[in-house]
Amino acid sequence: MLTNPKAIFLDMDGTILNHYNKVSEYTKQVIDELRENGIYVFIATGRAADEIKELVPEGFQVDGIISSNGMAGYVEGEAIFEHSLQLDLVEKIIEKAREQKIYYELFPYGGDRIALEQDRHYMEAEIKDPQPEGVGLNEWLSRQEAIKEAINWKAQIEGNKFSKFYFFARTKEHINQWKDELENIKQDIDFTTSISSAHNVEVMVANVNKATGIKEMLQHFDLSGVETLAIGDSNNDLPMFQFADYAVAMKNASDQIKEIVDDVTEFTCDDDGVYHYLKSIVVRDSIRNT
Template identity: 55%
Template structure:
């Protein structure tokens, strides 16, 4: 395959191991690629403020697409920002409260929020042992969120919110929540995405990682066939459909591996992205 002009990297399950850390080797291979003249970008479901808490000192990329394409920064410049309608925010919180569904609401900048009256409900969702079907990284994130990551407010106010993250230990509960959201879409348009069977994320309609990447390509005068995308999950599907070169992680579901050009030899816990990039671009 031709050498790409830009590389877009997912985070969870890709450059992050299952304990939510980016390795020093991964940081250094990104540095070498950028020195070589290849743009390297993050394209993640995480909120912007969640990214650099997971990385080694000095970690740097050329830009960040966060919240599954809701915000985009090319260097320090904000390239785009999409926000959820206020009515949708209120309706989702009301229905989550009725169905006792764990939620986090992400502003375009700053920590995630939830309403104070829902604190006990959210805590209930992460009490007890981790179910076998919940990934350790997702469980750790929820424990960290409930014990200090979430800012609890008397009432959600303002308009600059980019996405909801919803979670349940019970897969059946997420299925039912998905049905509720599909009904709500008939009144207010929005999009949803899942990275596991235990979560659903709610975002602005018709916006995703791929629409964010396209904004970057337009700004840099690049075409989709000039980029490489690496990811591991279903919220990477649109990104894979857009990119000219695609790589799935060894730890990705079989359905994801089946649609990409390549699969890494190693998993995210074995620095799979580092090994793939090093072998492809620097080992002769």
């Protein structure tokens, strides 16, 4: 058991975020304690960096943020690395998404997420209540919020720096068909895909994931080679789990995820599982060893 790591990497959705997309004061408190004891704490999330401030308590701080599944890294609000999808790939994927009527969100750097106005009718239909069986509450609430407030509907794609695509479908059959189409597109332009639920898939630059983002963050802080701990809950955390010295899955993770990690939290994300795990194991032992 790794009880005194130098750097900790925390996923958000299903990990430090509960199913209502909020980080608790307890989680903030334990992160503050860790940092006060000389342990670096980082967020490693599939979300874009601009989304995070609306989800965390006032005064929430970490040493750095790895966003969009490793596409970008930020320290004190400043980018230390950013990878960008090619514009020709973006345009081709949107064209194919329209053919299959797949819900999408394109995330440009420094701006609101984008979708095209001509696709709005079918995207809104995909998010209408009732919540489909099997779709997680946090993902469903995020999509409804995006449709109502977060998406910037455009007549055409603007800009040339994009951190990722997010795709969603009401049914597993629909999203699996789209995954097959992405594999076809990949024959012409290489890219990486990542999955955080059975109803979504995301697209990033080829060979970029949470592990590559962690490596770049560790290099920035001159922490290469230190012992690391990672906590997450889903498939997009697998590269992070493989890279970290000690991998911890949330109690609410799937059995598939739990089978490949070193430990599992006693509590779920809705019961402050990260707080309890870090408080009982890491904080206690780091204080003991100081």
